[in-house]
Amino acid sequence: MAEPGALALARMRATGQIPLTAQVPAAWHRQAADAGRRLVEAVVPGRLPVVMLGWWDGVEPVAGGDTGVERTKTSQVVLLTFAAVLGACWPDRSEHPFPGSAAEEDIILAAVAALGPITASAVEGGAAARRHSKGALRRLDDARLLSIDGSEVRLGPAVALWSEEQVTAVRSVYDRLPRLEEPQ
Structure with a gap:
């Protein structure tokens, strides 16, 4: 350094x-x-x-208009897969989600599958839906929103950047995050 x-x-x-x-x-x-x-x-x-x-809170660039800042739309599969990761890896809403705890990839994929068909191809069968969700996990790992080590998934370092204002917004939907309990 x-x-x-x-x-x-x-x-x-x-x-x-x-x-x-x-x-x-x-x-x-x-x-x-x-x-x-x-x-x-x-x-x-x-x-x-x-x-x-x-x-810092309150100084993040505003997107849209003529600001020069554009935000890309994220697919429903990626958003719902990330919601399942939050549900599995954020055990205590009173704490900041990062670093959270580890969860098995299969638990997260099952939580996404329990939501029902997300895409048109998901209606065709479980294998396609699982493939989409696994791909979403890889994209979220690339974005540093989660960290994958073998079959273990954790929240990634980009979540550590969330401000208290952002965490408060996610806390408001904490009870609606998709969750499945890990088998004992």
Whole structure:
């Protein structure tokens, strides 16, 4: 972590995260704050710690219009699969969801399947629906919203970036998250 703060912040912005090999220098925190950003350290069990660049509450760019910020629409399969991951990996609504706990991939896929057909191809059979949900897990892993290790799924470091305002919004639907109990 000997690199200058501006370079480190640029690397975090470009790659989403950088490995945390020592304490984050105070200068990095100051430079991030000057840009309306905050640094978040995240440790996914079994992985190296990382530091990421997040937004302070109230300064995240607004999307739409002529702001230059566009948000892509996420498919229903990805959204519902992520909801099932939250339901399986976030055991205590009073806590921040990250890091949460681990859940078996099969439990998450079964929770998604219990919702019923999500896509037209899902109506054709369970294998197609399972394939779509497994693909959604991979896309969510790529987005760092979850972390997959073998058959174990955990919430990913991008969830550590959620502000208290965002967590409060998700808490409001906590009881509606798809869940299946793991077999004893």
